[in-house]
Amino acid sequence: MEKRIEELENQIKDLLNDKKYHQIRELLVDLNEADIAEIIETIDNKEDVVRIFRLLPKDSAADVFSYIPVEYEQMIIESLTNREIGQIMNDLYSDDAVDMLEEMPANVVKKVLAATDKETRRDINSLLKYPEDSAGSIMMVEYVDLRAYMSVSDAIDRIRQTGVDKETINTCYVTDAQKHLLGIVTLREIILAKTDENIKDLMTENVITFHTLDDQEEVAKQFQKYDFGAMPVVDNENRLVGIITVDDVMDILEEEATEDIEMMAAITPTDQPYMKTSIFDTYKKRIPWLLLLMISASITGKIIQGFETALSTYVILTAFIPMLMDTGGNCGSQASVSVIRALSLDEVEFKELPLVVWKEMKVSILVGATLAIANFVKIMLIDQTSMLVAFVVCMTLFVTVVVAKFVGCTLPILADKIGFDPAVMASPFITTIVDALSLLVYFNVAGAFLGI
Incomplete structure (x- = not known):
């Protein structure tokens, strides 16, 4: 696989030199977003980086953006129009957007927030207020919430309507009108149930949750203990404010392991490669x-x-x-x-x-x-x-x-x-x-x- 990516890197660089952008786009369409990000990292010329990014299909641009290093994100942001920035930010999941903005200079953050819509800006600002390395700072606000009184048929309709932009729909969260977390129900349980059954009869009420101020290392330990794919985050009043998914936990484990290794070698930890x-x-x-x-x-x-x-x-x-x-x-x-x-x-x-x-x-x-x-x-x-x-x-x-x-x-x-x-x-x-x-x-x- 690595050999194939290396061949594609060389091929795209040759096409860039020959200005054959249409062929580059055809190559990128069939690639995984993580592989595209890896290829972008090998491009030294700023104009070429932006050019490749603009060649990406609209539906994959945000995913590629979330994979590339922060210096490339800044390079791209500074070269895009407000409309293009707004499109990316609206398509990014909230935790990825916050991770990016936390590393950006103030002038770039200001430009990004100005280009995003009101709802996205509200979600980002709500996450930025939490302490670094807390559960609140790494959670995302894109989740499927249901009501206990809903029938299975109504729940499926809501999942279809709102699930497109959510990080995961495998687990749905049952809340009341004030967003208090009442329970969880899996998509499997919903699909296998009768259409006239109520969600309250399917949901699990004994839910393991994180508090917004819990340390991210404790979050990772709980994921390892319970082996869940996603877990809810609540505030002091048990209101659901977000979820943390297992892919975020993998990043935490890597970060914490790196920090421990550096500390054991008497090196002050750093988050830079x-x-x-x-x-x-x-x-x-x-x-x-x-x-x-x-x-x-x-x-x-x-x-x-x-x-x-x-x-x-x-x-x-x-x-x-x-x-x-x-x-x-x-x-x-x-x-x-x-x-x-x-x-x-x-x-x-x-x-x-x-x-x-x-x-x-x-x-x-x-x-x-x-x-x-x-x-x-x-x-x-x-x-x-x-x-x-x-x-x-x-x-x-x-x-x-x-x-x-x-x-x-x-x-x-x-x-x-x-x-x-x-x-x-x-x-x-x-x-x-x-x-x-x-x-x-x-x-x-x-x-x-x-x-x-």
């Missing part, structure tokens, strides 16, 4: 964390300076410092990543901290013992140092693993408890803390057994 982020922006996202970690890592240097006498007496001890620090950091990272994932999936709560620690301690004893024995054999056969030094190193390794697992499993849970993102307590911070602790253990064990 890697290749679209400037060098200076990338620098700004990374340098604060690197400075913090560099300064905190100086603690290990101070510890080494404090034991210079011991190291001068047993110079061989220096050779094992990198191995101890790396092993401790790796063990701590394994524990922290496992716990962070468990927290994100709601598999672990703060009250289960003792159970988590107890499990990791048992794992650490097995891992530490295995690594210590393997390291002892390696030191005796390859490094050929004294048995006492080998014992000191391996004892330190065992204790370091236990300490690292303890730190790695507790810090993310504690961070989550006090309201921080547990992903912050991942590899960089865990490694820095464990490095310092492993050195303290190393030199104290060496002092106890080697008399230094």
Whole structure:
């Protein structure tokens, strides 16, 4: 499939150079909207981007528009007439329109809102007022609503009349005159029922809903739990104000996963694609964390300076410092990543901290013992140092693993408890803390057994 898209990209670029626009239009008609958006992203010339967009059939232009990156959306908006902008905005689903406007400069937003009709502008403004990353900010207002007193025949007529512009008609929402949510009914239930049955006899009253201010991450978790295709969003008075569909949740999951990965790597999260982020922006996202970690890592240097006498007496001890620090950091990272994932999936709560620690301690004893024995054999056969030094190193390794697992499993849970993102307590911070602790253990064990 990717090869076919690449061939089409080259073909369209050649047709653009030859100004064969009619042939380009014929190619675009048969393509999926997401594939057209992918092709548009490969076009560098602004005029050609707008030209291709204008060649699209009216019924697919808005769908293509919702797939392309915001910089291309802005490029197109700035080149279209008010009438063309109005057509696109009226055809866009409300959540896609809001996502676009949130990234646009104020002058472009003003132009877009001025070109839209009153109803569309009202829907967009109502969504823009909700906090970013809340259920209200990602919901859409295009849904099918029915009344409890309707017959199945009346409900089908209403779906036919209003369903054309809705995101989904698979689930319909039953409300009263004040928009209070009374229940839901699926299209399957409506079609299979007798035409004279009432909707109130078919609807499910126990409806799982989101509040407009619920965090989008919680929204994604609930979708994963209940496996619904769409879920309603209500306000403080249980009035239906919108719905969230599973395609929006997929975007949330990608966004949250990306944010966690960046936090675990000590990078300030960004919503820009890697290749679209400037060098200076990338620098700004990374340098604060690197400075913090560099300064905190100086603690290990101070510890080494404090034991210079011991190291001068047993110079061989220096050779094992990198191995101890790396092993401790790796063990701590394994524990922290496992716990962070468990927290994100709601598999672990703060009250289960003792159970988590107890499990990791048992794992650490097995891992530490295995690594210590393997390291002892390696030191005796390859490094050929004294048995006492080998014992000191391996004892330190065992204790370091236990300490690292303890730190790695507790810090993310504690961070989550006090309201921080547990992903912050991942590899960089865990490694820095464990490095310092492993050195303290190393030199104290060496002092106890080697008399230094």
